[in-house]
Amino acid sequence: MLDMDASSIIEQAKLNACDYACRHLYDKYGDALVVGVGTGSTVKLLITKCRDFFTKRVLVPSSHDTLLHLVSLGLNTAVDPAGVDDIDLYIDGADEVSGKLDLVKGRGGAFLREKSLAVRSRVRMYVVDYTKYTGLNHIYVKPIPIEVVPVSVKYVIRKLQELGYGEPLLRMGTGKDGPVVSDNGNFIVDYRLLKPVEDPLSLHNTLKLVHGVIETGIFPSNLVDIVVVGEPAGVRVLGKNTGGRE
Template structure:
């Protein structure tokens, strides 16, 4: 991004998209950089299979990834359930010993939240992001322009999020 501070378009996937176009991203371990790229783009399009479409977050994806500085991981693990409820755990690597590292060499904490409960995701994002040691969350709120959902029968549903708001 150093040489290209502005992009025409960012096209990416999502782990879950709710009816208000709030996204959970970062299941693959890239959080802060994905948000930086999205922020640099004039337009943001999301492409996902229909299993990622939900009425409210948590229907299909069980947690919010949170990128944290390694030094702060234990502190965030303790404070997150106290401030937001649910549970938090450090994401451990599968093919190596130790925690998963982001592309910035930070850790990922997966926050599992209570399902079927109305939430103000903007407020939650703000509180979590202001926790010392948190780099970024996997919540993308109010930033998507269009979403494309692909269905098993080959059909694609296009939703213009800017017209829905």
């Protein structure tokens, strides 16, 4: 478990990332009308710190949790994702970011809806702290979440074992007995990698071919435009036509 000093450093990094991201939103995306909003603690912090920016937009939340947070702040302009075709800007966090900007997402269990918003968005921005950025040319650190139709879960787990990329484990709830159930009514299997994966898109495509698999938490770099990495004393900005520290 992190000691208080380490926790404080990470929290400061998150604050730095959110401060920069908030300024960047006003400077670069002030004309964005429809904004997709991801799930997670860093996203919530950004929404809270940059509430005025979100007040003026049509918001498309990726989860019930995000919707409830928006409503708690008086941001009542959220719409159902099913009714939106085009999104100007998508904002989210990530669990792992490689040096090639391939992402692993889904510890919050909302990755299917998050990806659905990301693929519809013109610009995708992710805000993370430095512990999420590996700088490596592969993904490996975090398990790959996989959303699975409940009736096929045993079959999927067996097939994932046979593929040999990792060890599958059905995600179990902590606030209730039994498996975690996504907002879509499905189960989540966490696929702990046994070796680094240098071509995440290829692995994603392989996993999607398994009957019963609906979506994976691999977000390849073609779904990433900018990543703001909060550090203890600043930020690192990565992505298309970006780079460096501020």
